[in-house]
Amino acid sequence: MILHGYWRSGASYRVRIGLGLKGLAYQTAALDLRKGEQKAPAFLAINPQGMTPALQQGETVLTQSPAILEWLEETHPEPPLLPKDAQDRAQVRAMAALIGCDIHPLNNLRVLTALRQEFGADQATVDAWAGRWITPGFDALEVLVARHGAGWSFGDRPGLADCYLIPQLYSARRFNLALTPWPRLLAVEAAAQAHPAFQAAHPDRQPDADG
C-alpha cells in the first residue's frame, strides 16, 4: 500500500495511526500541500479531488480518511478500531465525526489560507478562529471521554476515536491553544505517546517532515 499524504495533515495522520494499529506496512508518497503538489496533474489522476490522504493499492485508490479507516476496519478486522455493539459503534463514530466534521475542516490549511486572502486575517486571528471551533468540540469530547473512556477515548483500547483525537490535539498545539481545560483528553494523549503505532505515525517521524 502507498499512502499519499502530508506529514502535518491531520487527515493523513489519522490514517497513519489506523494503519499502525492494524499492523499494516505501507510506503509513503509525500505531497507538500504548502506548494500545492496535491493539485498537480499526476496526483489529480490518482484523486480527482486533489486532496490528501489517498491510499493506493495497484490500480485501486481510496480517498477520504473516514472512508479509508472504515475500509481498514472491514478488510483487516483485527485488532478492531470499533467496539462490537451497534450503539457503542455509533458512539465511537460520533466522537470521530465531532472532530472530523465539526473541528478539523474549519482549521485546515486551505481554510486558513482563505481567511488570510479574503479577510486579511493575521496569525493571531487565525489562532483565535481555530480556538473558536476546537474549544466547544473539546469541551464536548471531555464529557464523552469521561462517560465512555477507560484509558483511551472509548474503553481501554485504542480505536477509531483516538485516530482522530491525537492529530487534533497536535493541531491545537500549533494554534497555541492551552489544553489544560481538557485533562481527560490529555490523559489519552499521554497513553498514545507511549504506544508504538501512535509514535510511528507522529508528523515529526515522517520522511517529509521539516528538518
Add this chain to the structure above:
Amino acid sequence: MILHGYWRSGASYRVRIGLGLKGLAYQTAALDLRKGEQKAPAFLAINPQGMTPALQQGETVLTQSPAILEWLEETHPEPPLLPKDAQDRAQVRAMAALIGCDIHPLNNLRVLTALRQEFGADQATVDAWAGRWITPGFDALEVLVARHGAGWSFGDRPGLADCYLIPQLYSARRFNLALTPWPRLLAVEAAAQAHPAFQAAHPDRQPDADG
C-alpha cells in the same frame, strides 16, 4: 424514535432521508438553531455538544449524522445504504465524506455567523465563501458520479452518498450558486425529487419549516 433536528439543517436532512429510505417512522422534535435552542439546558442534557441532529430512543441518544446513518445501516440493513463490496463501500463513504467533511462544515449557520461577527462579512461575501468550498467539491463529485453512478450517485439505487448530496444541493441553491456546471448531480437531484423518501425529508415539508 425521536429525531431532534432543524428543518433547514443539512445534517438533519441527511438523517431524515436515511430514515425514510429504511422505511422507519419517527417523531420530530424541532430546535430552532437561529434562536440557539440547541444550547438550552434541556437539549444539552440530551446532547452535550449542543448540536443537531440527535436520534433518541428512550434513554439512548445517538449524535452526529455520519454515526447515525452508519447505525441505521447496521441495525436496519434493508434496504441497504451501502453496497456489499468493501471497495465500493469505501467509494460511497468517500463521496459522503467529501460533502460531510469538505463542504458542509464550512457553510453551516454557526460558521456563517462567525464570518459576519469576526470579519464583518455581508451576504455577498458569505455566498462567495460558500461557493468557494462547494465548487471544487461538486467538481470532484461530478467526476465520481460519472464514474460510479447509474441514476443515483453510486449505482442504480439511492444510498448513503445521496443522503449527503441532496441536502448539499439544497444548501447550494440558498447561497445562490448556479448549478449548471454539474449536470450529473442535477440528474441525481431530479431522481430524488421523484422519490417518496426524499420528498418527505425535504425541509419545506417539516413541521418547523418557516411558513
